[in-house]
């Protein structure tokens with residue numbers, strides 16, 4: 402199917418973009434990689450009179466490792482997966498990006514689009530929560546910075562207002578951490594049934610020093626399992642500790658039976674995935690192989 406008619410704009414700087422957003426407000430939508438928006442338009446699930454393509458705005462396409470790690474929203478998912486600086490400073494992010502969809506989608510889709518789409522099945526929101534990322538949001542009234550925990554409001558809803566744009570993703574330096582994205586899918590190149598993002602550091606006493614846990618598609622939006630993070634800090638992840646941690650994790654989950662399986666079946670798989678995942682990440686850190 403063809404989309405409804407729309408006007409197409411391709412500004413080359415943020416100032417011109419802001420003017421367009423101010424002019425059109427709710428009657429415009431930003432186009433990044435188009436991997437979520439274009440299918441919606443073509444299926445006529447949505448119709449928007451003005452599309453603003455941000456691919457030509459060079460200021461939105463950067464990877465800056467000078468102080469922690471900062472990434473522009475127009476960086477393509479494939480670049481996030483293969484970039485050496487990102488691998489070195491935050492291996493969780495490259496691991497998760499490499500597990501998104503297939504090469505075609507990764508070559509077009511962007512990190513900013515994945516975050517802003519806020520589909521509960523999208524992989525980046527949980528990763529951002531595990532990493533305690535912050536988002537720089539820009540509009541004609543100024544720039545504001547929002548924590549990941551305040552950014553994801555609900556399914557397909559973020560804190561970005563109609564006349565604003567995500568301009569920067571701010572991530573710390575996690576080079577002393579090890580992280581992994583555990584993704585359970587029915588098709589290897591598809592959205593997850595559910596997933597867990599784990600980012601961990603271990604202290605000299607071999608207990609968990611710092612921990613970030615984000616959950617994908619286990620609630621109406623990605624969630625950060627703060628109680629589980631706090632509970633596991635200062636501990637070694639033995640079987641009893643992980644059993645107690647999983648009980649805490651359950652309070653963050655709100656799922657039903659669906660085409661992918663019953664709730665009970667999914668919880669069984671999640672239980673195994675969570676415990677094995679924490680043990681695996683902890684094991685890698687203790688072997689010093691990261």
Ligand SMILES: Cc1cc2nc3c(=O)[nH]c(=O)nc-3n(C[C@H](O)[C@H](O)[C@H](O)COP(=O)(O)OP(=O)(O)OC[C@H]3O[C@@H](n4cnc5c(N)ncnc54)[C@H](O)[C@@H]3O)c2cc1C
Nearest residue numbers: 431433434435436437438502510511514523524567591592
């Ligand atoms: C077959 C297929 C499989 C997929 N599998 C997965 C998967 O396994 N995991 C996964 O995470 N995703 C998956 N996706 C989604 C894919 O990762 C998309 O690329 C992503 O959701 C959106 O990124 P985009 O750059 O294409 O954004 P677009 O589609 O261009 O935009 C998405 C939304 O974000 C808004 N937006 C984009 N950039 C900004 C910005 N800078 N500021 C404000 N708003 C902005 C747009 O207005 C739009 O509402 C899949 C998509 C397809 C087609």
